[in-house]
Amino acid sequence: MENIFWLVGKELKSVLGDPVMVILILWSFVAAVMLEASGAGDTVRNAAIAVVDEGRSPLTRQIEAALIPPWFQVPVAMTADQAGAAMDRGEIMFALAFPPDFAADAIAGKSPVAQLLADATAVSQAQLGADYIRNIVQSEARAFLAGSPDGPTPQLRLELRRAFNPNGNPVWFKAMSSLLNQLSLLTIALTGAAMLREREHGTIEHLMVMPLTPVEVALSKVLATMVVVLVAFIGSLLFVVQGVLQVPVAGSAPLLVAGAAVYLWAAAAIGMLLGTLARSMAQFALLVIMVIIPVIMLSGGMGAVESQPDLVQKLTLALPSRHFLAFAKAVAFRGAGISTVWPQLLVMAGLGVAFFAASLALFRRSMSLSG
Structure with a gap:
């Protein structure tokens, strides 16, 4: 010893x-x-996003307002050509485009279509960010049409509870x-x-x-x-x-x-x-x-x-x-x-x-x- x-x-x-x-x-x-x-981890953080809103409806403005930090930077309003050029230069990661009749189709009960472009050179962030944006668009549209922040309650709802890391x-x-x-x-x-x-x-x-x-x-x-x-x-x-x-x-x-x-x-x-x-x-x-x-x-x-x-x-x-x-x-x-x-x-x-x-x-x- x-x-x-x-x-x-x-x-x-x-x-x-x-x-x-x-x-x-x-x-x-x-x-x-x-x-x-x-x-960088398994969450989206501070992603640059542009919004091409051709209708400027209350619904699209509500969706745009829901794209908030820390997940996204403040959305930048652009035209379609500006958004495409900014993505080519690597200045934005996502471009969300709403057609003129997006809100009207949603109110009429049709299936409105919005276009989301993602810079997939950052593969993980692009995939996760696309999921985030899709969920935000769906939840805000549901809340807008129902007239309530909660929206209609579906018959089957999945509730996620995190153990040890809430x-x-x-x-x-x-x-x-x-x-x-x-x-x-x-x-x-x-x-x-x-x-x-x-x-x-x-x-x-x-x-x-x-x-x-x-x-x-x-x-x-x-x-x-x-x-x-x-x-x-x-x-x-x-x-x-x-x-x-x-x-x-x-x-x-x-x-x-x-x-x-x-x-x-x-x-x-x-x-x-x-x-x-x-x-x-x-x-x-x-x-x-x-x-x-x-x-x-x-x-x-x-x-x-x-x-x-x-x-x-x-x-x-x-x-x-x-x-x-x-x-x-x-x-x-x-x-x-x-x-x-x-x-x-x-x-x-x-x-x-x-x-x-x-x-x-x-x-x-x-x-x-x-x-």
């Missing part, structure tokens, strides 16, 4: 003494989390997903880079002639990375996620931090394994790219695990990131306690032991070959 303590101190001095590494850690847990959480704010989920991404990337990269740094600087030979075991050397690198990244995670959770982004944590914050520590153990073991496999920093960088992309994409942060193919779902059971994201969502959003999330904690710890054992076996072999 004394040897591990001093080796951890050496690793901490090495990491914290590197200004570039400190800047990378601060960027990852402050700026990167904020940018990823508040960036306003449907995507920042809540994306902030936690971003924290997972930064935890994975930094932990794997720092642990593997620490191992390669010893080899490239030739200090691994110094460690080999000292009265140290491979377990002590490996544990020191894993624990040092865990300490640095966990401190950064706690700061980001308190000051960025809860402070700046205003994401509430429904459950126990200490439990969330404890789960992050368990995940860090597993991620650091993966980094140790990659750092032992690689023979140069270039090889390690390629291995990190090959590993970190599946870790992030298949964890459930970019899409539901249930939507993946059956075979892929089974493979993701070996990814600690999948279990950590399920754990974090349960604690942060649903207020789950230890009695609910202990299986995820156990699986993450077990995967960490398996990856560490594999990396330790390779490390022993590499040290014996070097000797």
Whole structure:
């Protein structure tokens, strides 16, 4: 334990003494989390829209007035030619055109037709915005014809109730997903880079002639990375996620931090394994790219695990990131306690032991070959 303590101190001095590494850690847990959480998501925001109203009826003016921020910018009145040219220049995303007889046809009980043009170079926003505008046109027309803001009640109505995120704010989920991404990337990269740094600087030979075991050397690198990244995670959770982004944590914050520590153990073991496999920093960088992309994409942060193919779902059971994201969502959003999330904690710890054992076996072999 004394040897591990001093080796951890050496690793901490090495990491914290590197200004570039400190800047990378601060960027990852402050700026990167904020940018990823508040960036473009699955909602329409501040979309530029033009309205071509050839009838100027009360109905069309009512529909135009319903196109409001934060989903849309203030609608700009244009002619058809102006709207087409503005869309060609990329100045507007949507152009909603009403013919002269739109309101008259609606009052007469006919099926009025309005034209919506969308700039589909932004595919997601174009699709979502078209749905928004269609719903707005239908609801405002129904309210206008019925003479009541509520409109006629259909015989069958679907009522949507959101659990745990009543306003449907995507920042809540994306902030936690971003924290997972930064935890994975930094932990794997720092642990593997620490191992390669010893080899490239030739200090691994110094460690080999000292009265140290491979377990002590490996544990020191894993624990040092865990300490640095966990401190950064706690700061980001308190000051960025809860402070700046205003994401509430429904459950126990200490439990969330404890789960992050368990995940860090597993991620650091993966980094140790990659750092032992690689023979140069270039090889390690390629291995990190090959590993970190599946870790992030298949964890459930970019899409539901249930939507993946059956075979892929089974493979993701070996990814600690999948279990950590399920754990974090349960604690942060649903207020789950230890009695609910202990299986995820156990699986993450077990995967960490398996990856560490594999990396330790390779490390022993590499040290014996070097000797």
